[in-house]
């Protein structure tokens with residue numbers, strides 16, 4: 487499943503492909519729905535428009551025109567690619583035809599993705615109520631600390647809550663808590679302001695590093711053969727149960743917290 491850094495790299499890839507601002511000429515939907523219905527009529531109101539910019543909000547991509555946006559979520563297996571004539575593949579569900587013979591294909595074998603129309607993000611059911619962006623200026627130690635007041639759930643569960651901060655998935659939550667030296671099961675409201683500041687710093691650093699690495703690993707995106715992709719990172723604690731901690735040599739432990747596998751070093755994270 488693509489996490490926020492992967493979606494951000496896809497955004498950068500789409501932005502690059504669309505930098506000459508080609509005109510949207512046709513939206514070809516190969517089926518009626520993905521996870522949600524795809525509203526052909528509304529989407530077709532964008533025909534003739536240029537994509538002015540590509541925005542990412544949480545793990546959603548918004549391809550903006552002056553008349554509204556196409557909303558894309560990659561679900562579990564979604565990818566965007568440049569697909570010249572002849573490059574049709576199974577599980578291609580959407581083709582966007584642009585001027586200049588540019589065609590973008592959305593492929594999604596498991597169909598958990600979303601392709602929808604947005605006029606106003608503030609009223610779209612998938613976008614309302616989302617918390618601050620982890621890389622945005624509204625996400626600070628103070629804001630995180632404030633939003634954890636009165637929360638008794640495990641800290642890891644809290645930072646994966648999209649109302650607290652968006653786009654911190656299971657992997658990055660484990661990694662950030664390890665980097666910050668904080669136990670994942672700590673009751674959220676017990677996090678001190680000082681440690682909240684450290685945690686925010688680590689969340690931002692880890693996401694940024696991952697975006698940078700990912701950007702280089704799928705630089706092929708703009709080429710005909712390139713598919714927007716998923717990158718394999720090396721993790722310090724995630725998925726390393728029973729292995730030695732890279733910092734102290736203690737054995738990494740794992741346990742299910744909030745329904746998700748959680749990894750931590752009992753010596754470094756107290």
Ligand SMILES: [Zn+2]
Nearest residue numbers: 731734751754
């Ligand atoms: Zn350790």
